[in-house]
Amino acid sequence: MRSPGSEVAFIEESAGPGPGRFLDRLRRAFGVAVWVVLAALPPAAHAVLTIEIIGTGGNQFPVAIAPFRSEANLPQPLTPVIAADLARSGVFRIVDAGGLNPPPHEPQDVNYATWRARGADALVIGSVSLLPDGRYDIRFRLMDVAKQAQLAGYAYTASSAQLRHAAHRIADAIYEKLTGDKGVFSTRITYVVKRGSRFELQVADADGHGAQTVLASKEPIISPSWSPDGTRLAYVSFEQRKPVVYVQSLVTGGRRAVANHWGSNSAPAWAPDGKRLAVVLTKDGGSQIYLIDADGGGVTRLTQTSAIDTEPNFSPDGQLLLFTSDRGGTPQIYGMSVSGSDVRRLTFEGSYNVSPRFSPDGKSFTFIQRNGDRFNVAVQDLTTRQVQVLTDGAVDESPSFAPNGRMILYATEVRGRGILSAVSSDGRVKQRLTADTGDVREPAWGPLPK
């Protein structure tokens, strides 16, 4: 589904554009469309999660980000957010852009020799101006220092509450232009915080800012799962003193129990079309996988065993399901068609492989593997069956891919406290997201904004 008004605002110029042409295009484009940056949620008074980088990639791309014209007057300056996003990815090294007075804001102001001398391969410049309606017009360009040419130019309109989001969109644009992969800085994550006897299902920006509580309960909440369009969450709540699957709209806040059958109801996973969910029900005896409509109707049983079959997850094309089963004696990961046929075992190393999640390209999956008494995040290639263990925590849980496939978000424990961490899918970059209070668990990385 496309969300209304979520058009990405951008103008690209292929090579050697003059500034006049750029502005002309801007004006022309403004004439036919208004570009709106979607701020996913209003900013919160404080950040609940802070991110610490504990490992970086090998070859980092050096990029300089010059302060934007007039951004110092903004309630939220943009370039520090952009720089933090790019640095956090581990893919970029931020080159010092200080000491130039004034810093360049337009292509004709750029002295490329200066930036070459500082070791920057790319330079970000831009400006902010206040519009009559109180919003801001934000324009930035990404310059290739070696070729002395513009790689991209984008314009955004944002209210003061949307400035962080606009900065994330700019970081996404830079990331995509320079790496060829989609940026995920403007995506959101969900997770559960436990404070004392209170459980909160929260949604936050991917950098941990702007955390919002979607549901608070004194009974546990587990297994949140994003609808493919990012507008709904399915989760398991124990508020009825048994596990029941709910779907809650992030737009209206309205929610309904979509699986509340005799016995336990759990492990919701969205089909890529957003119309159906795979869930685990015990109504017919044992934990078995069923398909249901997103409103709870049309219950169809997919597995028919006396074993545990749980943790279903759809392939990106909706044709396959991964799941965990102990039908072979130990919990292992299996795959099957969406009709329940063609079941095959996929993991063979070790006696405990659980919590499978497809990569966005459908070529691999991440899961939790027990090694001795440690539980770690691993990735297995579906074709070669090669397994790579990515983490070394004691109790790593609940891995999920970023929508560009580059990072995996998971839950772990540091000194007895639950925290979230992320690791790049090659294992080289590691981040730790620390909450100010409480135990954080059950993360899931949301989809790309539409």
Add this chain to the structure above:
Amino acid sequence: MKRLMAGMTVLAVLAGCGTTATKEQDGAAVEDRKPGAVVEQPPVKPAPGPSAKPFVDRPVAGDPLKDPGNILSRRSVYFDYDSNLIKDEFKPLVTAHARYLQQNGSKKIRIQGYADDRGSREYNLALGQRRADSVRQMMQLLGARAGQIETVSFGEEKPKCAERAESCWSQNRRGDIVYQGE
């Protein structure tokens, strides 16, 4: 302008998310919070967990379920690691409840399964379910009807004991019997 309006509408509804959530049931331990409200809500009272219910000291006339001298007041069946086998020491307890259900056809119970906290939460939920089912199967063999017993699982959620030690884990591998209305 249309697009702008549409965009602003989305912003508005996103900003309002969570405000119109429906209450699923009276007294459900859930609050739907308005995002952005960082005001701490008053602390919630801990749920009167079924297994945490204090036993009444004196015999309660006419209710063997609450008579501490009666085996029916015992409600927990403990399991070994990765096992759903009912150990001999718990068979009298399970048998007594099965006979009670058989003799009191209108009584209904829920058996709540639990697991220790190692590994996947969903897999542990399934392990807890298997333990609860194991108790149910024995009760049905002894004469309780299927419709009298609902088995559910809490998995590793709501552990009785929260330390990382076998002495603690063993307390979390159990099935609790809860009578309807308790």
